[in-house]
Amino acid sequence: MSATIHRLDKSTAPSLDPMVRLVAGDMNLVNAVILARMESQIPLIPELAGHLIAGGGKRMRPMLTLASARLLGYTGTRHHRLAASVEFIHTATLLHDDVVDGSDLRRGKRTANLIWGNPASVLVGDFLFSRSFELMVEDGSLKVLKILSNASAVIAEGEVHQLTAARRVETTEERYLDIIGAKTAALFAAACRISAVVAERPEAEELALDAYGRNLGIAFQLVDDAIDYVSDAGTMGKDAGDDFREGKATLPVILAYARGNPEDRAFWKAAMEGHRARDEDFTHAVSLIRSTRAIDDTLARARHYGQRAIDALGGFANGQAKDAMVEAVEFAIARAY
Template sequence: MTATLHRLDTRRPPSLEPMMQLVAADMNMVNAVILERMQSEIPLIPELAGHLIAGGGKRMRPMLTLASAKLIGYSGARHHRLAAAVEFIHTATLLHDDVVDGSDLRRGKRTANIIWGNPASVLVGDFLFSRSFELMVDDGSLRVLKILSNASAVIAEGEVNQLTAIRRIDLAEDRYLAIIGAKTAALFAAACRVAAVVAERSDDEEAALDAYGRNLGIAFQLVDDAIDYVSDAGTMGKDAGDDFREGKVTLPVILAHARGSAEDRKFWKDAVEGRRAGEADFAHAIDLVRNTRSVDDTLARARHYGQRAIDALGPFASGKAKDAMVEAVEFAVARAY
């Protein structure tokens, strides 16, 4: 069964606004938990954590927990703490990622590692991971603990897998998909799935929410990887070409390398290995991914996974929650346009 949203106002672009409005009251509760649990007697911890948590992110992952709970009619309060745990896991991974990647910008602002240094960023990330596990334990469900702790482990595995694939032009597409499935989609899936657990819904509904989150996460990351070659820092909240300069082999690069001439493939090898990393080289890379339709095809894959996410919502009743979750998928894909 395919569920496709036909918005009444098709003149406006897809937006997260319906989801934000849907969960606004619940999000206030989640924000209160986040504020409470990021406090510490060590002033640097809330200062650094607050820099990133208040840095303009859309809080999409905790919103997915809250929206999933709305979708299935859950009326309790356990999902507030679990949504906060999801956000802490995400924030901790961002702090660690920026250290690993040497990033300068996050959501248009200087990264914590640039302001406070790498050691502080890593340690505060560890603190937030610990807080997330406290929240899981407080919930009291071993099932919830298993889902979120497994997601944390899978994310770490995905980051290590990506680290070992850096500057490897021979990265296969299936390994690339495994990396983004772990480092991005796993938390999207878990964020949605735990709502079904606390609501004591069927295994089928739990699996459907997992599938929705997982496919949305893959689509989200595919778009992120595409817009590294077609956007700018003002739009992306990070420097355009970061992936290129860091030697990350993403799907646009995999496709452009496979479709290019021998000269093009030599360029990609040199670029990925760090020998062609200047502005002129990045401009040439943009030309290559466009001329080979590698960005277009990456975005087509994103739409495919987005449709799979929408299809996963088929068993659930129509209503504001379902419409908002479908539009969130459309928004995730439309960011590149």
Template sequence: MTADVVPFTRKQPTLDPMLALTASGMNAVNTVILERMQSDIPLIPRLAGHLIAGGGKRLRPMLTLAGAALVGYEGTRHHKLAAAVEFIHTATLLHDDVVDGSELRRGKAAANIIFGNPATVLVGDFLFSRAFELMTEDGSLRVLKILSHASAVIAEGEVSQLTAQRQIETSEERYLHIIGAKTAALFAAASQISAVVAECSDEHERALEDYGRNLGVAFQLVDDAIDYDSSAAEMGKDQGDDFREGKMTLPVILAHARGNEEERKFWKDAVMGHRSDASDFDEAVRLIEKHHALEDTREKARHFAQRAIDAISIFPDSKARAAMTEAAHFAVARGY
């Protein structure tokens, strides 16, 4: 363990403090979400509602609300902006499920399986449009720039991941760049905009952006570890999806780099799609465990979580800071 990482030898962390901190604000955010997902075309609210009501953690909009509490903002502008953040996230999930051919999302049938790919893509476009309506209604060009840039970066990250798919030579550096774009960019923007609406100093704005970005990287690292973790309590998706789709995530990158010639051949065949049945997935899990790739992936996640915690250390102790610290611990310790 590196010297700058605090060991997570504490009670099992939860999102409860974050949920309590943001409960009132999330009621307002959910009201905006329900209002803005409506349409005269019945399929749109049906499909959007299938995913939005699907039991997600809503962590991204909670970051906007928690950040506002951290800096003492007492207005309401952040409610619509948090809803915009959730719409951006939901739109990307709908598009991702089509690209990946996913069958499950949060333990339920993915929207594309129920409604078909064309409708799923188009409703994702609708939600993106709703997000931009909410941004422009806020009236801040700074907020619009942050969230629109994050949307572009997310799309770039998804394209980069697509081009890295089934590419066994994908490096750890490229992998971290991909997840920094496709996941961490929205975490960073969601946190940063709370400082913007509160008209905070540049230092405080950077601190919240750094918190979100590092938390997002930690969150995605753990997501990628869970896909190969046979002890994960709840998946919320098909375990082994990443394996079958030939995604080069950190557990695979580490196990491949540390393997012998025979093991490297297995990984090459698997990533190319030639080894993808249940027994092949079991072998992948065995090799990942053999080379401690899950442990080291979670260790790297702890490093980024600690960086997130350090980023908000410039703020005074408060319930908001404690809740955001607990959320960073939760992001690493979770099994789903």
């Protein structure tokens, strides 16, 4: 069954607020789990982890676990610890990503690796992964453990895949989609799917929630990669042009390179290899991306995957939870406008 993008009130911009309100009570319990499991006798661990966890993130992934449970009418409590597990996986990957990328900003704040150094960031990331798996094991479901552990492995594979594709401007769109499907969408999908497991719903509903999360995750990353070229640090919470300077062959670059003349292609090749990384080079990159409509087409693809996410909810009953999950998709895409 298909469900078109719609909201009752189109006079306001799409927002995560309906989802935040929907899961507020549950989220307080999840936060309590996060704070308790972040504790350690080694003071640096909660200090560094808390810097990122309390750093203003939307907590979208654990909210998706909670919203999916609400969509299914689940009234138990298992999803609280599992949502915390999802957030720990996400936070650990952010700590590791910032080390790999050499990032200075995360959510508008200095990154943990900039403050405490790379070794501490990597080791605390490992600690959070361990806490995540403790929570999975405590839940007692082998199926949940399989879903979340597989997602963790896929994320790591996606990061390595991205690393091997870095500074390769000839990266194909297919390879790019494989990368973001692994490094971003896999956790979105798992976060949603585990709620159907704990609610003991049919596999068809598991797969529908998996499809919702996966397509939302792809749309989310497509928009992130677009706004790196059209936004600023205040909007993004990271430095504009970070992807460009790190030589990441994201979809806007892939499309602009494919559509460029020989001179443009030579620029992109030099830029992705790290030879054209000055501010004026980034300005030129933005002009090429705009002139080739690479941003427009990247966002068109994001809308396509967003619609697929919404379509995946078609078989579920209408209500507050479904409306909030639809609007979360709209919000993810609207961030670019």
